[in-house]
Amino acid sequence: MSVSASPQAQAPAKASLKFPFWAQIVAGLALGVLFGWLARSQDISWLKTTLEQVGDIFIQLLKLAVAPLVFFAILVSITNLRKVNNAARLASRTLLWFMITSLVAVGIGLALGLLTNPGAGTGLTPADGKEPKRHGSWIDFLTGIVPKDIITPFTELNVLQIVFLAAVAGIAALQLGSKAQPVLNLAESVLELLQKALWWVIRLAPIGTVGLIGTAIASYGWDLIGKYATFTADIYIGCALVMFGVYPLLLATVAKVNPVQFFKGAWPAIQLAFVSRSSVGTMPVTQKVTERLGVPKEYASFAVPFGATTKMDGCAAIYPALAAIFIANIFDVQLGIKEYLLIAFVSVVGSAATAGLTGATVMLTLTLSTLGLPLAGVGLLMAIDPILDMMRTATNVAGQAVVPVIVAAREGILDKEAYAAASSSPLDEPAAAPAAAEPAKVPVAA
Secondary structure, three states: OOOOOOHHHHHHHHHHOOOOHHHHHHHHHHHHHHHHHHHHHOOOHHHHHHHHHHHHHHHHHHHHHHHHHHHHHHHHHHHHHHHEOOHHHHHHHHHHHHHHHHHHHHHHHHHHHHHHOOOOOOOOOHHHOOOOOOOOOHHHHHHOOOOOOOOHHHHOOOHHHHHHHHHHHHHHHHHHHHHHHHHHHHHHHHHHHHHHHHHHHHOOHHHHHHHHHHHHHHHHHHHHHHHOHHHHHHHHHHHHHHHHHHHHHHHHHHHOOOHHHHHHHHHHHHHHHHHHOOHHHHHHHHHHHHHHOOOOHHHHHHHHHHHHHHOOOHHHHHHHHHHHHHHHHHOOOOOOHHHHHHHHHHHHHHHHHOOOOOOOHHHHHHHHHHHOOOHHHHHHOOOOHHHHHHHHHHHHHHHHHHHHHHHHHHOOOOOHHHHHHOOOOOOOOOOOOOOOOOOOOEOOOO
16 A cells, blocks of 8 residues: 655655746846847847846736835834834834944945045046936925825835825824724735735736846946946945945944854845846835844844835945045046035935835935035936946845844844744745734843
């Protein structure tokens, strides 16, 4: 009599045959480079168009969920703080570490720029630049926080205004207490629905990768990268120094945890950020890996959405610092100590103006206008921006996961066993919104 294997015994064999998500991403990268090279070298217009459409559809699907996702994630995250002891302390420590890591990142960007002068010898001139249609200023930043109406921030995807509306709604819900519970239950359900739908989009990332990488290669080729070689190398080296140097050092010395273990657990979010170029689009995965690394759900559900809209070490620290030096080189403008201090100030204070979407034009123009540099310099960088944005966004997301781990470890609420067990295995579901029922309070060390 034969004995069939139980479903439990068959599960591992089935899982082992599954093509890992990270391998799907790598395959997408390889195919994208191949198809992009073919489209450019053989002048295959239909292939270039197809790649562009595939990439555009993927990004558009991510953007489709951004406005409601940000609103409900921030709303729920603020109300979740009532479930955590010393919530104000956790929030202030999170913001403090956001600022500290941003200062370090902008310092690295400035150092690389001063060492390499990335705009020198490129052959580019001021005539090659073109002022962007969208730009930022401090007046626009300060007055633009408060929306003129409720609808426009969602239709125009103004993330800063959406965050403001969500914060007001969240604080009001905290003040109302039990009267607001039905609304909070609805918000949590909607957030779960959005995360589920966005997860389906995330599963399309390997296909989107083919389109996005293929379009970059087909449109710009290696010649453009060569023209911007120093600047491109500076961005990638600067981001790598922050992601694989600064963050591990902080994890080892401040959080006193194994940095390698962090990257094992956080890798699904980092690789998706590299491909999608969207911190907000990656947010459900970032929250999931942060929880998997032992950060309590009640705190992670606040820190990650908050970081996805304000914590931008790649886009708002390293990039504007290097870009300002690059543009100053092209326009033959001398920068001094005062200008470098201004860059650091803008990077720390103005990062909230950078939406967690593709591109960092608003942050760059805010920096340039503060320094008095020509905004036309932004046009010099637009062509190369998609290639730069991949590494910038990966750095952003890594920082958005690092800070909650550091704060949780410092406050004694990090689950060390969960952290040690975290792996780079694929995530099958997004982070679910917290249940409406009141969970046990998270203890916070004095």
